[in-house]
Amino acid sequence: MKCVRFHEYGGPEVLKVEDIEEPTPSPGKVLVKVRAVGLNHLDLWVRKGLPGIKSVMPHIGGSDFTGEIVALGEGVNDLEVGQSIIDFPLESYGGVPFYLCDDPPKGTFEIIGEQSNGACCEFINVTRPNILPLPKNLSFEEGAAIPIVFITAWRMLTERAKLKMGETLLIQGAGSGVGSAAIQIGKLIGAKVIACTSTEKKAKQALDLGADEIINYKNESISERVKEITKNAGVDVILEHVGDATWKESIKSAAYHGRIVTCGATTGFKGETNLALLFAKQLSVLGSTMGTLPSFKKLLSFFEEGKLKPVVDCVMKLEDCKEAHEKLEEGKQFGKIVLQVNN
Secondary structure (H helix, E strand, O other): OEEEEEOOOOOHHHOEEEEOOOOOOOOOEEEEEEEEEEOOHHHHHHHHOOOOOOOOOOEEOOOEEEEEEEEEOOOOOOOOOOOEEEEOOEEEEOOEEHHHOOOOOOOOEEEOOOOOOOOOEOEEEEEHHHEEEOOOOOOHHHHHOOHHHHHHHHHHHHHHOOOOOOOEEEEOOOOOHHHHHHHHHHHHHOOEEEEEEOOHHHHHHHHHHOOOEEEEOOOOOHHHHHHHHHOOOOEEEEEEOOOOOOHHHHHHHEEEEEEEEEOOOOOOOOOOOOHHHHHHOOOEEEEOOOOOHHHHHHHHHHHHOOOOOOOEEEEEEHHHHHHHHHHHHHOOOOOEEEEEOOO
């Protein structure tokens, strides 16, 4: 089968289109014909090499995917060959299978395509608990744009920051996968959403998704605009994943008793924190990663009801994975870049 993989860590140039042996279903697993793969910043980090994380080598990336079941392993009798599916990407916490944990225990999150091989290939063998039916109203490409970013944004806003109806939400990097998901989740909860982005095109796209206010961080101070919009009150919740480039402004933009929730730092891990603002405003800084299977099932029901929608920036072919990585690194997309497979 055809796959895209790398034999060493590095830039997009290490990605190679190769032919490898097609997998067969093993006990408790499902063989899936991959139809679409959604790229995440995680794919970039894994390709470059994550400190403390050992990936299978040579490595196939791709954590979010949709496809069709082609064979069932021994012991799997509640699915059907030909069924359209979407994956839940989380495999385990510190080696403990995710389905044995009600909430993440201490330990490294293990995700399909991070430590193990992923779905940037024509066929993938997946553990049964990681397979769910693809909502009938979604295409394969739309489904592949959902898992990690929506699970992550949902946990950040509902479980960690506990965003409430009527509160104000500031989203840094609103054009990203997590950011575009957070706009919709914020509006679903009933919050006022302020989206930070960098171009007029992305501003319009954010407004179309439901954002109430736009801040173009290329042309104006985030914290000064927040003061104007909130009449000096600041925002209740700030969704962070940008890191160094926006962290200082996020601290300044927070309201009294504000909550800053972060799931990453795409521009660097050394964000400057004004400790005087932290304690004087009694701020809460919250870390968050991924989410649970029950939350993902709830999210999929919102997609089925049309209350949430996938945000696909563009669809490219599996063979163009290198160019897709380059595009994602440039940060010019709004929403998700999806790779088409077996089309």
